[in-house]
Amino acid sequence: MEHKLLEELTKKIKNGAKAALAIITKISGSTPRIEGSMMIISEDGTIQGTIGGGIFESKIISEAKKCMAEGKNKSYHFKLNDDEGSLHMQCGGEAEVFIKVFNTQSRLLIVGGGHISLKLYLLGKMLGYYTVIFDDREEFCNHDRFPEADELQFGDIKEKLRNYSIDSNSYIVIVTRGHENDEIALKEVLNRGACYIGMIGSIQKTNYIMNNMIKEGYDKDVLEKVYAPIGLELGGETPEDIALSIMAEIQIIKNQGKLRHMKRSFVIS
Numbered sequence: 001m002e003h004k005l006l007e008e009l010t011k012k013i014k015n016g017a018k019a020a021l022a023i024i025t026k027i028s029g030s031t032p033r034i035e036g037s038m039m040i041i042s043e044d045g046t047i048q049g050t051i052g053g054g055i056f057e058s059k060i061i062s063e064a065k066k067c068m069a070e071g072k073n074k075s076y077h078f079k080l081n082d083d084e085g086s087l088h089m090q091c092g093g094e095a096e097v098f099i100k101v102f103n104t105q106s107r108l109l110i111v112g113g114g115h116i117s118l119k120l121y122l123l124g125k126m127l128g129y130y131t132v133i134f135d136d137r138e139e140f141c142n143h144d145r146f147p148e149a150d151e152l153q154f155g156d157i158k159e160k161l162r163n164y165s166i167d168s169n170s171y172i173v174i175v176t177r178g179h180e181n182d183e184i185a186l187k188e189v190l191n192r193g194a195c196y197i198g199m200i201g202s203i204q205k206t207n208y209i210m211n212n213m214i215k216e217g218y219d220k221d222v223l224e225k226v227y228a229p230i231g232l233e234l235g236g237e238t239p240e241d242i243a244l245s246i247m248a249e250i251q252i253i254k255n256q257g258k259l260r261h262m263k264r265s266f267v268i269s
Helices: 002-014 054-070 115-126 157-162 179-189 203-215 239-255
Strands: 019-028 038-042 047-049 074-079 094-102 107-111 130-135 151-154 170-174 196-199
Touching: 002 019, 002 038, 002 047, 002 094, 019 054, 038 054, 054 074, 054 094, 107 115, 107 179, 115 130, 115 239, 130 157, 157 179, 170 179, 170 239, 179 196, 179 203, 196 239
Parallel strands: 107 130, 107 170, 130 151, 170 196
Antiparallel strands: 019 038, 019 094, 038 047, 074 094
């Protein structure tokens, strides 16, 4: 039973679903289940396995959903009796439960398979992102060029993006071969809940695309959230330099970091 439960958990994680594993780590007195009992909780509160049912299990499901929302693991101590501060159960014992959260892997969607994309993909893999390459040119979207890419979406960019699942764990970089394709891509990914959308190009090109889209009825406030021109001003102009500036910007957004030097004045003791 336990190995099947863990297989289900592994399957969920591989499919990109967030989940939590609740395990009873310690008991004393009378409790619904023994130490080591496990239960998987999905984001919507559905479960697989059981750690006892009733009020106790309902409380664990509620706490697991909070843990997933916060992205943090937590330990809990429950009194399964009718004392003040307890769960008001008749078991009479106590149980300690550890909830382990399995966050979904962040997805780096790179629209365009050119020189910058190649360097960006390498950085993304190095940092643990699930990387996806989109391009309508087979020579720029193949396993020889991107051997470790998790997905290659070869074909019409508009169609591929429209049919691809995008959520708050998606980081999208638009670096196609021209402003027309960039605009097409931006229209397809806008308003779909991505954590980050960045688009390459000069200020002049950015203004051109944004004004086109505003004339077509796109909301200015929504367009203002697009990181364009993309990246941080780190200096340099090679594909490696530009890819690093883009990835650094994404990391700041993802980790809620601050753009400043770590250097501080040292203290003389």
